[in-house]
Each structure stands twice: as C-alpha cells, then as structure tokens.
Amino acid sequence: MTVNAHPNLDESRLVEALKRGEQAAFTEAVSTYTAGMLAVARYYVDPANAEEIVQDCWVTVIDAVRRFEGRSGLKTWLHRIVANRCKNLLRTSHREITTDFTERLEPELESRFKTSGRWATPPKLRFDESADVLLENGALSDCLDKHLGHLPENQRSALILYEAHQHKSDDVCNILDVSASNLRVMLHRARQKIFLMVETFQETGEC
Amino acid sequence: MLMCRELAGIASDYIDGELSTGRRLSVQMHLMMCRHCRSFIGNLRASTELLRGHSSARVEPAVIDRINHRVTEALSHRPETPDPDPDPDPDKDR
Ligand SMILES: [Zn+2]
Numbered sequence: 001m002t003v004n005a006h007p008n009l010d011e012s013r014l015v016e017a018l019k020r021g022e023q024a025a026f027t028e029a030v031s032t033y034t035a036g037m038l039a040v041a042r043y044y045v046d047p048a049n050a051e052e053i054v055q056d057c058w059v060t061v062i063d064a065v066r067r068f069e070g071r072s073g074l075k076t077w078l079h080r081i082v083a084n085r086c087k088n089l090l091r092t093s094h095r096e097i098t099t100d101f102t103e104r105l106e107p108e109l110e111s112r113f114k115t116s117g118r119w120a121t122p123p124k125l126r127f128d129e130s131a132d133v134l135l136e137n138g139a140l141s142d143c144l145d146k147h148l149g150h151l152p153e154n155q156r157s158a159l160i161l162y163e164a165h166q167h168k169s170d171d172v173c174n175i176l177d178v179s180a181s182n183l184r185v186m187l188h189r190a191r192q193k194i195f196l197m198v199e200t201f202q203e204t205g206e207c
Numbered sequence: 208m209l210m211c212r213e214l215a216g217i218a219s220d221y222i223d224g225e226l227s228t229g230r231r232l233s234v235q236m237h238l239m240m241c242r243h244c245r246s247f248i249g250n251l252r253a254s255t256e257l258l259r260g261h262s263s264a265r266v267e268p269a270v271i272d273r274i275n276h277r278v279t280e281a282l283s284h285r286p287e288t289p290d291p292d293p294d295p296d297p298d299k300d301r
Binding site for chain 1: 210211212213215216217218219220223225243244246247250251253254255257258259266270271273274275277278279281282285
C-alpha cells in the first residue's frame with residue numbers, strides 16, 4: 001500500500017496531467033488503480049470479462065477525465081465508472097448471491113459454540129506477530145491468495161475494496177450496490193473465513 | 208448479558224467502530240472477563256490487517272501491459288492539448 005503525506009496534492013497533479021492526456025500520467029494511473037477496478041468488475045462479471053471491461057473503462061477515461069471535478073477521489077470515481085459499466089451490461093443480471101445475509105457467523109465458526117452461547121472450541125491462536133511478519137511467510141501469503149480466490153465474488157470484492165483499497169463504507173455500498181447492513185455481513189463473513197484459514201495454517205502448516 | 212456467540216457475530220462492527228455506544232460498552236465489558244473472546248477479536252483484527260498489507264488484488268503485469276497498449280493507442284487519436292471548448296471538427300470527412 002502506498003502511504004502518502006499529501007495524497008490529495010499528488011492526486012490533483014495526476015488528474016491535471018490525465019486531463020492533458022499525458023501518456024506518463026496514464027501509465028502511472030493504470031498501474032495504481034487497475035487492481036481495484038478489476039476487483040469491482042469481478043464483483044459483477046466473471047473474471048474473463050472483467051479485464052476487457054476495465055480496458056474499455058480506461059479508454060473512456062481518456063475523455064471522461066476532462067469532466068472530472070474532484071467531488072469524489074479519483075479512485076472512487078474510477079471504481080464507479082467500472083461499476084456503472086458493469087451494471088449497464090447486466091441489465092438482466094443472473095449474478096449468484098452466495099451470502100446469506102441473515103447469518104452473521106460462518107457455519108464453521110458457529111459450530112464452535114456451546115448451546116449456552118459460550119465458546120466450546122475457542123480460538124487456538126495468539127497473534128503475537130504483527131501482520132507484516134506473518135506476511136513475510138511466503139507460504140501464508142500464497143495461502144491467503146488461494147483463500148481469497150475461493151471467497152464468493154461479492155465477499156471478496158467487498159473485502160478488497162474496504163481493506164486493501166480503504167474505501168469508506170458509503171463508497172463500497174454505492175459501487176457494489178449493496179445496503180450498509182449487507183456490506184457489514186459480507187465483510188464479517190469474509191474476515192471469519194480469513195481468520196479460520198490463518199488459524200488452520202498456523203496450527204498445521206497446511207493451507 | 209452478551210454471550211460469546213453474539214459477540215463473535217458483531218466482532219467486525221466492533222473492530223470497525225460501527226457499534227452504538229451501548230453495544231460497544233457491553234462488548235468491552237465482556238472482553239474484560241473473557242479471554243477467548245479477547246483472543247478472537249485479536250485474531251480477527253490481525254486477519255484484517257493481514258489483508259491490508261497483502262496486495263490482495265495483485266495484477267498480472269501482462270494485464271497492465273495490455274491496458275497500457277490500448278490506452279496508448281487511444282491517446283494517439285486524441286489531440287495533444289485539449290481545447291477547453293472544442294469546436295466541431297470542420298475537417299471531419301467521415
Ligand atoms: Zn466470550
């Protein structure tokens with residue numbers, strides 16, 4: 001993740017360069033923002049079509065960015081462009097919703113409580129290591145990739161936009177077209193899966 | 208009284224600061240007394256941080272290359288300096 005002391009200053013400079021159609025600015029923007037745009041597209045369409053949609057979006061951005069007024073951040077604006085394009089393409093969407101929004105607990109976690117509501121099988125881990133140290137373990141990082149890949153698309157996109165791209169909840173709801181309460185459930189369900197994965201990995205060394 | 212299972216259900220809301228003050232206080236009370244839930248919240252938070260640090264949406268360089276290629280091509284059809292109020296192109300012959 002890039003942490004920037006003056007993100008807005010840098011961003012407005014980048015936006016001005018994009019408006020002028022500078023090639024270098026586009027190269028920079030493409031490398032910075034494509035990952036998030038793909039996450040949005042993959043929420044709506046299958047991965048094979050997601051890349052093409054994102055390509056098309058970048059081409060439209062060349063002209064559209066001249067009308068960008070900075071009411072939202074550039075990233076949010078780009079993500080909305082992708083979301084709108086997907087929604088237009090999917091007027092009759094058959095997107096599979098794999099999250100049961102009435103259940104806040106993953107079945108695997110639910111089964112770890114007694115009927116009294118106390119823990120029967122409490123968490124086995126202590127996270128003494130910081131996330132950075134854990135990530136230096138390449139095998140864990142690979143395992144994380146694998147499990148992220150297995151998350152339902154909607155949970156993965158919610159997680160990526162909220163965590164990796166640090167979007168505000170309102171923006172994620174808008175981009176993914178979900179209610180705030182359903183977003184909370186998607187995030188929580190996805191995090192539980194990641195927790196269960198890390199727990200298994202640390203306990204057994206297996207993914 | 209908040210039970211462990213219920214707390215586990217709202218753990219993300221607690222971590223993200225999305226609970227009402229009353230709810231937050233009852234979670235804090237519970238955490239003072241229950242090490243399993245402390246451990247769960249800690250683990251869930253660490254899992255979340257793990258994701259933040261992980262380039263979870265890493266993109267294949269080839270994907271970036273293909274986009275840059277298309278953008279470059281599209282840019283070459285665009286005037287170098289945009290006219291802020293562009294006139295209709297009088298030479299348009301198609
Ligand atoms: Zn407890």
